[in-house]
Every structure is written in structure tokens, then in C-alpha cells.
Amino acid sequence: MPPTEQAQWFSEQVLPYEPALRAYLLKRFPTLPDHDDLVQETYVRTLRAHEGGRVACARAFLFTT
Numbered sequence: 001m002p003p004t005e006q007a008q009w010f011s012e013q014v015l016p017y018e019p020a021l022r023a024y025l026l027k028r029f030p031t032l033p034d035h036d037d038l039v040q041e042t043y044v045r046t047l048r049a050h051e052g053g054r055v056a057c058a059r060a061f062l063f064t065t
Helices: 005-013 015-028 035-051 058-064
Strands: none
Touching: 005 015, 005 035, 015 035, 015 058, 035 058
16 A cells, blocks of 8 residues: 555655754753653644645754744
8 A cells, every 4th residue: 555645745754854853852851751752742743734734844844843
């Protein structure tokens, strides 16, 4: 089964930035007990915004969110 358009967009435009996002969060919020929750929430917000046509640049949106 081919990936959905949204899944393909996510894997191409969002996932490549996960290591940089995690490094940024670790540096910016070193005492945060669980960075995974923040990453997941960022992904949810990014996908919702993409569905609404509000994401021009995934990288910028991720780091702003």
C-alpha cells in the first residue's frame, strides 16, 4: 500500500529534522523530564497546521512550535 500524501510529506519534510529538534530541545530545556512528549506534541501541531494549509516551511514551523 503506498503511503498517504500526508505520510509522505511528514517523512520527507518533518522527520529529517527530528535529530536537530531533539538537540535544540535538550539544549533549551535541559531539565525537562521527557522531551519525547514535547516532540510528539510538536508533530501533532505540525500535522494539524499542514492539513489546514498553514505550513510553508516545515523546519521553521517545527522550531517555532
